[in-house]
Amino acid sequence: MANLTLGVTEVREITAALAESGYPDFTGYSLFSITRRLEIAGGNCGISESGMLISKINSDPLFTDTFVDHLMVETTELFRDPSVWKLLRDNIIPDIFKKNDHPVFWLPGCSTADDLVSLFLLLEDDKLFERSSIIVTSICEKRLKNIRAGRFDNQKFKVSNENYKKVTGKTDLSGYLDKEEGKLYWKKDMLSVADFLPQKSHLEELSAPVNCVIFRDKMIYFNLAFCNRVLDTIYNGLHTGGFLVTGAGETLVHTLYDKSFIKPDENENIFRKIG
Amino acid sequence: MYRAIIIGGSAGSFQVVARILSTLDKDFPVPVLLVLHRLKHVRSGFVEALSIKSSIPVKEPVDKDYIRPGFTWLAPSNYHLYVESGNRFALSTEPQVNHSRPSVDLSFFSAAKEYRRNLAGIILSGANKDGAAGLKMVGDMGGTTIVQDPSECQVPVMPLESMKLTKVHYVYNTEQIVSFFKKIRENGQNRQ
Structure with a gap:
């Protein structure tokens, strides 16, 4: 190097x-x-x-x-910050499906399949993924290709499996993985639930509003002015009452959008768009 | 004048940090940043444990918080803590450095670029070389470099690695580090 x-x-x-x-x-x-x-x-x-x-x-x-x-910065693991994903599983996702027949989830700026697979595993019960649209976007086409291919870093397995247990109460992720030539891959049908779209800028508005944006630990790399621009796109891309999920270390407090969202749970960074 | 003091530590550093924090008062004029190796998936508990010992509030910064005095800022678990332009914190999920996230090196690198000679870096007891390269950069940029006296450390690897890599300004025992802070308070921030 x-x-x-x-x-x-x-x-x-x-x-x-x-x-x-x-x-x-x-x-x-x-x-x-x-x-x-x-x-x-x-x-x-x-x-x-x-x-x-x-x-x-x-x-x-x-x-x-x-x-x-x-x-691109790699994500660290599946279900990073398990308590956020548990809140999604127990409260937010049921709420979304209660109010929407076919909700849309958007994962912008993806660098790995971690958040996509985490979401899939939450939607697996009752096959909720069949009633959803999941849109994965990235500025890097090579990354999108890798995500679609389902490659999983073996080194992340232990911590991801521990997180999986904490969030779902289930025991083992191994059943979702195939091994090919010593490398781990997510099963193809898991990733086929998503649509993969390249982005030419860091965040491009989608053609129709979505119900939930999972955008975790991305804004930490932006300056404040750029965060505001990105949040503008997210705000306009969300239905009223829709959710923005950010990383545990991120906040809207310093942005222009602090008053545009409320937190259903004070301890977790899930924000609901208010009208 | 110092714009920040960063304390890096790992195994065996808690008691020293607690002793330092117990002597600071709310008018201490310089932000104190703690970058301590900690359990990756335990988000709470450490702030509370340090707060019991500290005379000023201990806070984990969120991304883009202003870096200001009156607080001890503790690097959150599973994030690197950067000092960014505009005197704000930034967090990062980049890969571990020296098996650590937060990494002391990365906090020193970012702060040394931003504060240059107005930064003091302190390395306490710890079991790996994290912080050594960063402390060298603090010194190279004109800042003050301090290590805890290895003979006093529970685990002396971090100070020793720092001393191998750079000629540190001061090798202090715990009470001398406490005096360093007291002098800053008394001298109204003037460099030692």
């Missing part, structure tokens, strides 16, 4: 080059985060100098696809 060190000006130049090449605009990312991601992604791609990186972005789409793939 090469060692790439970037200053503020170089970060601006690289994000501008990405935007000019038709990739999403990363200028709304927090400075330390995007600097670190660019340095890691550049290093992983064998780049040690910003000029070389910009030149590759401008001339080599295949390279840039791989570079953007390395910019």
